[in-house]
Amino acid sequence: MWAYVIRRVLATIPVMAVVALFVFSLLYLAPGDPAAIIAGDQATPQDVERIRASLGLDRPYLVRFGAWVWDIAHGDLGTSIFTNLPVSRMIEQRIEPTLSLMVVTLILAISIAVPMGVVAAWKQGTIIDRAVMGFAVLGFSVPVFVVGYLLAYIFALELDWLPVQGYTPFERGIGPWFQNLILPAIALGGVYIALIARITRATMLEVLSQDYIRTARAKGAGQVSILFLHALKNAAVPIVTVIGIGIALLIGGAVVTESVFAIPGLGRLTVDAILRRDYPVIQGVVLLFSFVYVLVNLVIDLAYTLFDPRIRY
Amino acid sequence: MSGEPLLSVEQLQTHFRTPDGVNRAVDGVSFHVYAGETLAIVGESGCGKSVTAMSILRLIPEPPGKIAGKINFLGRDLLTLSDREMRKIRGNEISMIFQEPMTSLNPVLTVGRQIGETLRLHQGLSSAAAEQKAIEMLTLVGIPSPETRVKDYPHQLSGGMRQRVMIAIALACNPKLLIADEPTTALDVTIQAQILDLMRDLKHRVGAAIVLITHDLGVVAEVAERVVVMYAGRKVEEARVADLFANPRHPYTQGLLGAVPKLGSSLTGETTRLSEIPGLVPSLKNKIQGCVFAGRCFMATEVCHTIAPALELKAEGHAAACHYAPVEAVAA
Amino acid sequence: MSAFTADRAGVSAATVHAAIPMPDVLPPVKPRRGFIGFLRRNPTIAIGGGLLLIMVFVAIFAPFLWTKDPTALAPAMRTREPAARWWFGTDMLGRDVYSRVLYGARVSLLVGVAVAALASAVGLAIGLVSGFFRQVDAVVMRIMDGMMSIPPILLAIALMALTRGSVQNVIIAISIAEVPRVSRLVRGVVLSLREQPYVEAAVASGTRTGRILIRHILPNTLAPLTVQATYICAAAMITESILSFIGAGTPPTVPSWGNIMAEGRALWQVKPYIVFFPALFLSVTVLAINLVGDGLRDILDPRMAKSL
Numbered sequence: 009m010w011a012y013v014i015r016r017v018l019a020t021i022p023v024m025a026v027v028a029l030f031v032f033s034l035l036y037l038a039p040g041d042p043a044a045i046i047a048g049d050q051a052t053p054q055d056v057e058r059i060r061a062s063l064g065l066d067r068p069y070l071v072r073f074g075a076w077v078w079d080i081a082h083g084d085l086g087t088s089i090f091t092n093l094p095v096s097r098m099i100e101q102r103i104e105p106t107l108s109l110m111v112v113t114l115i116l117a118i119s120i121a122v123p124m125g126v127v128a129a130w131k132q133g134t135i136i137d138r139a140v141m142g143f144a145v146l147g148f149s150v151p152v153f154v155v156g157y158l159l160a161y162i163f164a165l166e167l168d169w170l171p172v173q174g175y176t177p178f179e180r181g182i183g184p185w186f187q188n189l190i191l192p193a194i195a196l197g198g199v200y201i202a203l204i205a206r207i208t209r210a211t212m213l214e215v216l217s218q219d220y221i222r223t224a225r226a227k228g229a230g231q232v233s234i235l236f237l238h239a240l241k242n243a244a245v246p247i248v249t250v251i252g253i254g255i256a257l258l259i260g261g262a263v264v265t266e267s268v269f270a271i272p273g274l275g276r277l278t279v280d281a282i283l284r285r286d287y288p289v290i291q292g293v294v295l296l297f298s299f300v301y302v303l304v305n306l307v308i309d310l311a312y313t314l315f316d317p318r319i320r321y
Numbered sequence: 322m323s324g325e326p327l328l329s330v331e332q333l334q335t336h337f338r339t340p341d342g343v344n345r346a347v348d349g350v351s352f353h354v355y356a357g358e359t360l361a362i363v364g365e366s367g368c369g370k371s372v373t374a375m376s377i378l379r380l381i382p383e384p385p386g387k388i389a390g391k392i393n394f395l396g397r398d399l400l401t402l403s404d405r406e407m408r409k410i411r412g413n414e415i416s417m418i419f420q421e422p423m424t425s426l427n428p429v430l431t432v433g434r435q436i437g438e439t440l441r442l443h444q445g446l447s448s449a450a451a452e453q454k455a456i457e458m459l460t461l462v463g464i465p466s467p468e469t470r471v472k473d474y475p476h477q478l479s480g481g482m483r484q485r486v487m488i489a490i491a492l493a494c495n496p497k498l499l500i501a502d503e504p505t506t507a508l509d510v511t512i513q514a515q516i517l518d519l520m521r522d523l524k525h526r527v528g529a530a531i532v533l534i535t536h537d538l539g540v541v542a543e544v545a546e547r548v549v550v551m552y553a554g555r556k557v558e559e560a561r562v563a564d565l566f567a568n569p570r571h572p573y574t575q576g577l578l579g580a581v582p583k584l585g586s587s588l589t590g591e592t593t594r595l596s597e598i599p600g601l602v603p604s605l606k607n608k609i610q611g612c613v614f615a616g617r618c619f620m621a622t623e624v625c626h627t628i629a630p631a632l633e634l635k636a637e638g639h640a641a642a643c644h645y646a647p648v649e650a651v652a653a
Numbered sequence: 654m655s656a657f658t659a660d661r662a663g664v665s666a667a668t669v670h671a672a673i674p675m676p677d678v679l680p681p682v683k684p685r686r687g688f689i690g691f692l693r694r695n696p697t698i699a700i701g702g703g704l705l706l707i708m709v710f711v712a713i714f715a716p717f718l719w720t721k722d723p724t725a726l727a728p729a730m731r732t733r734e735p736a737a738r739w740w741f742g743t744d745m746l747g748r749d750v751y752s753r754v755l756y757g758a759r760v761s762l763l764v765g766v767a768v769a770a771l772a773s774a775v776g777l778a779i780g781l782v783s784g785f786f787r788q789v790d791a792v793v794m795r796i797m798d799g800m801m802s803i804p805p806i807l808l809a810i811a812l813m814a815l816t817r818g819s820v821q822n823v824i825i826a827i828s829i830a831e832v833p834r835v836s837r838l839v840r841g842v843v844l845s846l847r848e849q850p851y852v853e854a855a856v857a858s859g860t861r862t863g864r865i866l867i868r869h870i871l872p873n874t875l876a877p878l879t880v881q882a883t884y885i886c887a888a889a890m891i892t893e894s895i896l897s898f899i900g901a902g903t904p905p906t907v908p909s910w911g912n913i914m915a916e917g918r919a920l921w922q923v924k925p926y927i928v929f930f931p932a933l934f935l936s937v938t939v940l941a942i943n944l945v946g947d948g949l950r951d952i953l954d955p956r957m958a959k960s961l
Binding site: 022023024025026027029030031034035042045046145146148149150151152153154157161165172256257259260261263264267278279281282283285287290291293294297298301302 | 795796798799800802803804805806807808810811812813814815816817887891894895898899900901914921922925928932935936939940943944947
């Protein structure tokens with residue numbers, strides 16, 4: 009068991025290395041002179057030179073990569089071209105809203121999507137099933153920001169139930185914090201709910217056709233017990249896997265959702281950085297999100313054994 | 322046999338809706354089971370015997386399936402019960418064992434939990450009491466060191482052990498009727514014998530009637546008292562085991578018996594070649610004109626192809642659905 | 654019940670009693686055939702394909718559908734509500750939203766189709782090679798795993814931040830983000846096919862590797878790849894709109910649906926229609942493509958249909 013954990017943890021190192029190398033190399037892969045592009049069209053040659061130096065583009069590739077990795081290992085993600093602040097500081101200041109949004113979305117999405125998928129599988133072929141599947145296709149088809157605007161228009165502007173935009177830090181009370189996060193979380197969760205509901209339904213259909221479900225029925229077990237005790241536990245591994253993979257969707261969507269709802273998180277930081285062509289910030293955020301994504305999936309991988317006693321390492 | 326039957330199935334029809342037509346998997350089957358007896362239902366795969374068994378407990382998903390007819394169990398028609406009332410019967414008064422012990426147990430629950438579930442559902446036992454009873458049941462079905470086995474998951478047990486666990490689950494609530502659907506088919510021959518012995522032993526102890534679904538005539542001869550032969554969704558013959566083996570009336574049954582290797586058949590001067598039944602089972606998606614077996618029957622005539630034979634008593638306690646089955650004097 | 658006697662040589666005369674015929678429990682099922690039958694059995698393809706055809710028609714014939722110049726400014730007629738003169742209203746620069754949305758179909762569909770084609774072609778090549786050559790596989794798949802660990806939208810954002818916004822660069826950026834998933838899919842198919850007896854037989858009989866790949870492996874990857882390409886097309890259109898929306902996409906002069914919405918963003922509380930119409934067109938188009946994808950998956954790849 010521990011040998012497997014260690015092996016699995018070590019296996020993420022090459023993945024993370026590739027991520028780092030890739031994010032780092034983008035500067036060099038881009039067509040044209042990145043310093044000139046980042047400096048923008050109105051920049052003077054001096055500006056371009058300054059940016060080139062601050063990005064270290066005047067030094068050899070490998071030397072620069074080595075230094076960069078060394079810095080990251082010490083928690084230094086570089087310095088923003090625009091604000092001259094350390095990127096790690098800027099990320100630190102913005103992490104709470106993003107983390108809050110993601111956690112609320114995750115909990116909300118899973119608690120909506122899994123029962124939805126289970127019921128759709130149980131009522132396969134009925135109008136309920138079709139409604140769930142229809143919702144799922146719709147969830148894949150409407151962009152996050154459209155859902156966001158629609159929700160904000162209906163529930164904030166027209167009905168005035170919830171705040172239109174903004175973010176209240178957690179320390180100012182869980183109520184206001186949550187109120188501000190409901191709409192963004194639903195908007196962001198749309199695709200994610202669609203994804204989880206679909207895989208839940210598909211896996212449950214497969215599991216419900218198994219012999220042991222027939223055994224459970226023959227024992228006189230009730231429908232709820234069959235669905236949630238006998239079947240769902242068997243369906244857990246694929247569902248949990250997709251929940252982990254789907255976090256990539258959440259991360260991408262958070263960038264947009266934060267813009268729509270004016271949440272001062274990492275997504276906003278990214279969008280601002282794009283507009284200012286502040287590449288070190290973009291690099292830092294992409295790297296951070298990717299590492300988080302890899303770690304989450306590592307944890308999920310290791311958690312399989314909790315769901316299925318047949319999986320032994 | 323006399324008295325009220327425990328279970329009487331009358332004109333059972335189980336049909337399925339499929340994209341290319343209605344599959345009449347079971348089409349008008351009737352039989353009775355008396356308390357304490359063992360009735361075997363035999364036939365080839367696809368003849369509807371398993372569907373019949375599942376229909377009794379209403380384990381057929383509706384839709385796409387549809388069950389019609391009457392299934393009387395202790396004075397109640399099971400087909401008219403609510404889902405809730407039906408659940409109280411399943412696993413409690415009627416329980417079932419399935420063919421595949423490898424896949425019939427839930428892989429993510431301990432065997433103790435799975436045996437205990439029945440007891441908690443029907444006898445309202447606490448989880449501690451259910452586990453205690455589960456250990457007793459494991460002992461009863463002959464599983465060594467039940468105290469530790471009760472915490473095992475199915476994948477830690479062998480096929481024979483899993484089938485013993487299935488039997489423990491089925492018998493936990495002392496059912497009046499046990500339906501065993503090919504309980505030994507998936508097992509090794511030596512294990513088969515053990516499981517059959519166990520079932521026979523427990524039947525005497527618990528006093529349950531058994532409906533045994535099988536394609537194995539050897540098993541029938543060993544444990545059953547009466548036999549129903551099914552073909553293409555119909556009952557074609559019914560008799561006491563001894564009568565059926567000695568004097569099969571339906572050409573299909575004769576073919577079926579001919580397909581079993583028999584020791585000492587050369588003594589009678591017969592060839593030792595196993596006979597086979599030529600042809601294929603008719604599609605159940607089309608209405609069958611005439612006798613269902615006519616297409617494969619060596620003695621079929623025009624009558625057979627046009628008129629479906631009624632199931633009639635051909636001798637005392639011996640019925641067959643064949644125009645040409647020899648008839649003995651039957652007391653009216 | 655009718656009874657009569659029949660004779661037969663060698664067999665004693667039998668009394669024939671007809672069984673009572675059993676009634677039908679279920680209404681009869683009529684299998685549907687032909688083109689109409691196909692559409693009725695595959696409603697997702699019928700609906701999705703129909704909507705998609707309309708959108709393609711709109712994109713191709715945009716100039717003839719009562720549109721004006723989508724980039725013509727009319728500062729005097731800014732932010733007009735939808736009316737007979739401006740069916741979808743005008744934006745903050747006085748441009749006709751209806752015309753912009755119709756021309757926007759061209760940009761969005763172009764991005765979707767181009768990304769689907771590019772990502773499939775590159776992913777197919779990488780997947781075939783890495784599935785068939787063990788030495789390459791280890792290295793390539795490590796790289797793909799690394800790329801897949803970067804959320805696709807972020808990867809596209811990072812790429813776009815380093816290039817000048819153009820339709821071409823958007824297509825390349827989104828394609829790069831999609832390639833790893835395609836190559837994983839193709840590689841998976843190749844690995845399972847390699848074990849097939851007919852492929853092993855071809856290898857054993859000395860068929861050249863290139864020929865095996867093209868004759869035996871490639872055709873089998875096409876069905877899942879087609880399905881995947883459809884989904885990529887839909888996802889790419891959404892990604893394009895997101896990139897444009899946050900200012901990392903097509904240049905603002907191009908009337909893509911994402912750009913129209915990005916421009917309407919500042920006014921969405923007072924003039925929601927500027928965002929609403931492009932959003933509606935985008936969602937309907939993506940929905941149509943997704944429906945076609947689901948339908949194709951059900952037809953082409955029953956195994957995959959079961960998995961999702």
